[in-house]
Amino acid sequence: MTFRERVLHVVSQVPRGRVVSYGQVALWAGSPRAARQVGGVLFGLREADGDVPWQRVVNARGGISTFKVGAGELQIALLRSEGVEVGEQGIDLVRWGWAPPVDAWPWAVPPPA
DNA sequence: CGTCTGACGCACC
DNA sequence: GGGTGCGCCAGAC
Numbered sequence: 001m002t003f004r005e006r007v008l009h010v011v012s013q014v015p016r017g018r019v020v021s022y023g024q025v026a027l028w029a030g031s032p033r034a035a036r037q038v039g040g041v042l043f044g045l046r047e048a049d050g051d052v053p054w055q056r057v058v059n060a061r062g063g064i065s066t067f068k069v070g071a072g073e074l075q076i077a078l079l080r081s082e083g084v085e086v087g088e089q090g091i092d093l094v095r096w097g098w099a100p101p102v103d104a105w106p107w108a109v110p111p112p113a
Numbered sequence: 114c115g116t117c118t119g120a121c122g123c124a125c126c
Numbered sequence: 127g128g129g130t131g132c133g134c135c136a137g138a139c
Contacts, residue, residue: 002136003135003136003137021122032134033135036122037134038120039120041136043120052124057120058120060123072120075120089123
């Protein structure tokens, strides 16, 4: 299982109409400080990777971070089409942010009493 | 192996 | 509010 595969797995779990930050994806992919690498993975997405909802990944402040020409507009359009409110300031993560089920967190297992 | 780079994040001005 | 600097680490060379 490569880092890239874990990232795509995590992103694929984000439900329609919700968003997560690069940092969170990195965290859940097992590399808490590898937020930049998450961006690198999404940057290199191909059709062969299937329907990965890359548009649901935004930066920690709810902003769009892609630099690919046109991708930013596309991302905003896709998010709005699934109900996410994208304002001038970006997205309200408190409202649209998503977190995976607690039992999906390997390190979230509470220590025995 | 060593180096470089960057869809980030955060601490500081 | 904004702008800058730097640590981060997986992957490409």
